[in-house]
Amino acid sequence: MVTNVYLPRPSRIVSVREEAQGIKTFTVRAPEGEPSWPRFAPGQFLEVTVFGVGEAPFSITSAPGSPGELELTVAAVGEVTEELHALAAGDVIGVRGPYGRGFPIGDMKGRRLLFVAGGIGLAPLRSLIGHVISERDDYGEISIYYGARNPSLLCFCEDLAAWESAPHIQVRVTVDSPDAAWQGPVGTVTSLLAKEGYEAGGATAFVCGPPVMIRHTLRVLLEMGFAPKDVITTLERRMECGVGKCGHCTVGKARVCVDGPVFSCAELLDLKEGL
Amino acid sequence: MKTIAKTKLIAFLEALSDDYRVVVPLQQGTEVEMGELDGGRLAVGYRGKTRFSAKECLFPESEVMLTFDNRGAGAVETTEHTPAEKTAVWGVRPCDLAGMATLDAVFLSPPVDTYYYARRANTLLLGLNCHEVGTSCFCRSFAAGPFASSGFDMIFTDVAERFLVESGSEVGARLLEQHGELFAEAGEADRQEAESLRLAAETAFTTTLDVPALLVALQEAFDDGVWEEQAKKCTLCGTCCIVCPTCHCFNVEDVRKTRKLFQRVRYWDSCQFTGFTRMAAENSRSTQGERWRQKIYDKFVYLPAVYDGLLGCTGCGRCLDLCQGNINIVQVLEKVSHGH
Numbered sequence: 110m111v112t113n114v115y116l117p118r119p120s121r122i123v124s125v126r127e128e129a130q131g132i133k134t135f136t137v138r139a140p141e142g143e144p145s146w147p148r149f150a151p152g153q154f155l156e157v158t159v160f161g162v163g164e165a166p167f168s169i170t171s172a173p174g175s176p177g178e179l180e181l182t183v184a185a186v187g188e189v190t191e192e193l194h195a196l197a198a199g200d201v202i203g204v205r206g207p208y209g210r211g212f213p214i215g216d217m218k219g220r221r222l223l224f225v226a227g228g229i230g231l232a233p234l235r236s237l238i239g240h241v242i243s244e245r246d247d248y249g250e251i252s253i254y255y256g257a258r259n260p261s262l263l264c265f266c267e268d269l270a271a272w273e274s275a276p277h278i279q280v281r282v283t284v285d286s287p288d289a290a291w292q293g294p295v296g297t298v299t300s301l302l303a304k305e306g307y308e309a310g311g312a313t314a315f316v317c318g319p320p321v322m323i324r325h326t327l328r329v330l331l332e333m334g335f336a337p338k339d340v341i342t343t344l345e346r347r348m349e350c351g352v353g354k355c356g357h358c359t360v361g362k363a364r365v366c367v368d369g370p371v372f373s374c375a376e377l378l379d380l381k382e383g384l
Numbered sequence: 385m386k387t388i389a390k391t392k393l394i395a396f397l398e399a400l401s402d403d404y405r406v407v408v409p410l411q412q413g414t415e416v417e418m419g420e421l422d423g424g425r426l427a428v429g430y431r432g433k434t435r436f437s438a439k440e441c442l443f444p445e446s447e448v449m450l451t452f453d454n455r456g457a458g459a460v461e462t463t464e465h466t467p468a469e470k471t472a473v474w475g476v477r478p479c480d481l482a483g484m485a486t487l488d489a490v491f492l493s494p495p496v497d498t499y500y501y502a503r504r505a506n507t508l509l510l511g512l513n514c515h516e517v518g519t520s521c522f523c524r525s526f527a528a529g530p531f532a533s534s535g536f537d538m539i540f541t542d543v544a545e546r547f548l549v550e551s552g553s554e555v556g557a558r559l560l561e562q563h564g565e566l567f568a569e570a571g572e573a574d575r576q577e578a579e580s581l582r583l584a585a586e587t588a589f590t591t592t593l594d595v596p597a598l599l600v601a602l603q604e605a606f607d608d609g610v611w612e613e614q615a616k617k618c619t620l621c622g623t624c625c626i627v628c629p630t631c632h633c634f635n636v637e638d639v640r641k642t643r644k645l646f647q648r649v650r651y652w653d654s655c656q657f658t659g660f661t662r663m664a665a666e667n668s669r670s671t672q673g674e675r676w677r678q679k680i681y682d683k684f685v686y687l688p689a690v691y692d693g694l695l696g697c698t699g700c701g702r703c704l705d706l707c708q709g710n711i712n713i714v715q716v717l718e719k720v721s722h723g724h
Contacts (some may be wrong), residue, residue: 113464113498115449115648121458160452160460161646163638186664201458320666347663349636349650352495356653357660358631359678360668362686380604381681382668 114352117158117203118143123178124198130261133194134170134182140204145175148333150211151237152343152371153183155195156351157193158203158265164177165189166348168370170232172239181234182264208351212315214239220313221249225326227258227298227318231264234317234371238268242275251278254299254305256318259286281305299326302367311336316342324384327374337375347350385570386549388427388540392566393547397421397474399447403474404508407441411433418473429542430475432518433666433700437629438480441473441690442503443487446651449499454644466498472508474540476531479512481536481698483629486698488634489691508555511536515543515581516587520701522714525593528698530585541578548578554636593714595722602685605720611680612673614716616708620672624679624703624713630687630696633660655679664716680717 118140126134139146154168165187171180185194196202214237222241226234241248255271257263263282273280283294294301295298299322314335316326324343330340346358346365358365361381363372376382388396397406401421410424415435471544473474491500514521514530523529523658532539537556541548548570551557560567623632638646653660655678661668667676683696703713 111496111498111501114495115463115467115498116462117450119458119460157640161640163640164636164648184664199458201460203460204453205461222605260595318666338671343666345663346668347661349634353493354490354497354632354634355636355650356655356682357635359682359686361681362689364690381685382674382678 114202115205115350116207117156117164119201120204122198122200123197123204128182129229129257129264131186132182132262132264133146133185134180135193136178137194137202137291139176139180144175146179146293147207148175149179149207151172151212151240152233153167153206153209154204154233154351155371156348157181158205159192159196160201160203162192163189164203164205166208166231166351166366168204168236170235172236172243173211178195178322182235183228184229186203188233191236194296198241205351209366210368212343212371213279213373214240217241217313219249221308221311222251223254223307223312223314225298225302225316225318225330226253226255227264227322229264230318231255232317232323234315235265235268237315238272242272244276245275247309249277253280254298254302255281256283256285256301259284260288260291279369297322297325299329302326303329303333303357307333309336309339312339314340318341326378327384330345331374335374336377338373340374340376342372342374344372346370385545385575387546387561387570387574388549389546389565391413392424393428393474396563396566397426398429400559404470404671407438407473409473409475417601418567427475429649432514432521432657433477433479433515433574434704435702435706436473436627437483437702438473438476439483439487439629439631439698441471441476441507442484443491443500443632443652446649447464447499448647448649449627450648451641452646452648454646456644464498467502467506468566470506470508470525471508474510476509476536477514477700478532479514479523479698481509481532481534482523482526482614482698483700484509484629486691486694487632487689489687489694492562493691508559508660509536510556511539513539513541513550513582513585515541515585517585518588518633518701520704522591522593522701523588524586524589524696524700525595526695526699536647540582543574543577546572548693566658570715575630580587587631591714592716593702594700594721598682598717599688602681606677606681608720611677611715612671614711615672615676616709617671617678618656620656620658621708623706623708625654625656626652627702629698629700630683635652655682680713 123136128134158164167181170182312316348358349355353364405423409427410419411427451463491497540615634650687696
């Protein structure tokens with residue numbers, strides 16, 4: 110008998126946190142009957158079923174391992190996500206996964222790390238940042254550039270403050286449209302990074318955000334002297350099955366669900382439709 | 385090798401129906417369509433191909449995967465609908481048998497697709513060689529036909545008043561033995577007749593595609609203007625994917641049956657539809673030219689890169705016959721291969 114890879118396992122929502130305007134973070138307990146989540150890597154995702162509505166993929170936001178609980182950060186932008194936002198602690202969702210290829214953790218040791226995120230694009234990078242901080246001595250200095258359209262859309266503000274106060278971590282946050290209380294930089298995260306400059310030697314860059322932001326940032330990083338193999342991003346595509354069958358999430362010959370969602374810029378340059 | 389008189393074929397199929405749902409080509413007006421044995425007139429000696437491919441026997445147009453019964457208070461009971469019915473399909477053309485090899489690669493490579501796996505294991509494939517090829521057929525360009533060499537439990541060849549029959553699997557051999565009273569031993573003359581039919585069929589193709597030249601040309605043709613140009617004629621109907629024996633893309637949707645019961649259904653999708661890659665943030669293939677190019681590159685470049693050289697086209701020619709925009713894909717691809 111073949112295991113049914115399409116069968117969601119019931120998992121209970123432990124808590125729900127308002128992350129930013131229209132964005133919530135869900136803490137989800139390991140599937141019923143399982144003591145902990147299957148081991149996952151930062152950058153991997155879950156297929157989440159909102160019973161009676163449908164299924165959609167979400168990257169895991171919390172740090173990796175086999176914890177009893179993990180976090181998913183979700184913007185309400187469609188049918189499944191809006192109904193997910195209507196759920197509360199105690200409600201049950203269905204989960205499949207973790208799926209996909211995560212960040213290349215083995216290649217990062219000893220390097221300086223640059224994270225560039227836009228909006229909810231910080232969600233998958235937060236899992237990686239959490240992992241890196243748990244093994245802080247294995248890495249060089251860390252720089253985190255984060256931007257959102259306006260201050261109400263900034264996610265993980267508590268994490269940003271905690272990272273900023275940690276040693277050898279630089280955090281820069283910018284918004285396109287400031288409100289009266291905003292005192293930080295104004296403009297896109299990519300232009301802030303370009304303006305302030307970054308020494309590419311010995312560094313690996315991680316980029317996640319809206320598609321247009323990713324394309325623009327990759328270009329800027331290459332101009333700064335990063336080798337394409339040292340620029341890593343994670344892609345979002347429409348997915349149905351999550352296991353490489355349905356054909357929806359392809360980028361050239363790559364299926365984002367199994368060959369990604371994490372790709373190096375070098376890999377994307379090799380892929381037709383990659384950039 | 386055995387033979388069976390055409391008049392005895394129905395007896396064989398009826399005998400199979402004790403254990404299997406039997407699917408055969410049926411004459412439907414001027415078309416031949418696959419359908420259940422008792423669903424119409426069996427097209428015993430049909431020429432060319434069925435209008436739709438036989439892929440539906442393994443990968444139906446739509447199927448219920450799961451039922452969710454919401455019992456309230458967080459309790460959801462899930463029922464799996466793994467297909468258990470045994471099906472025998474007679475009259476499958478070599479182009480469709482070749483298409484099933486592509487479907488196998490996609491659905492049976494890890495992680496195995498439960499639903500396809502169950503159907504595949506429960507399906508008996510009884511092929512029928514083509515002794516008379518259609519004007520749009522070009523399976524010879526892929527060595528997929530006109531005679532099949534693998535991928536069947538039994539293969540039939542239409543020789544005047546009878547069929548030559550060979551088994552291609554243990555199950556096929558066992559069935560031949562089990563129903564021995566319906567079959568006769570084939571003689572040397574039968575073999576020679578089949579061989580001359582094969583040679584005649586192989587030289588009868590009026591449509592051909594230079595596949596090796598195409599595979600080389602596609603390495604440099606990604607940014608060619610031909611894709612946008614052809615796409616202007618595309619009506620976005622998706623017929624080319626629906627009739628294709630290798631197209632396997634599907635969409636998944638949860639459908640409400642009652643207040644508490646929901647079914648998770650999957651159904652064929654097409655990369656030619658604008659919504660195929662649409663997301664909240666953007667559509668990664670926003671023009672029909674990009675979508676048209678995707679269809680060609682997926683079949684001739686991406687699938688073989690992922691599945692060890694396997695192509696996503698078997699030369700069945702159905703997309704030529706049924707394109708609503710009257711696009712002749714073979715002519716377009718020949719232009720790509722040999723210059724505009």
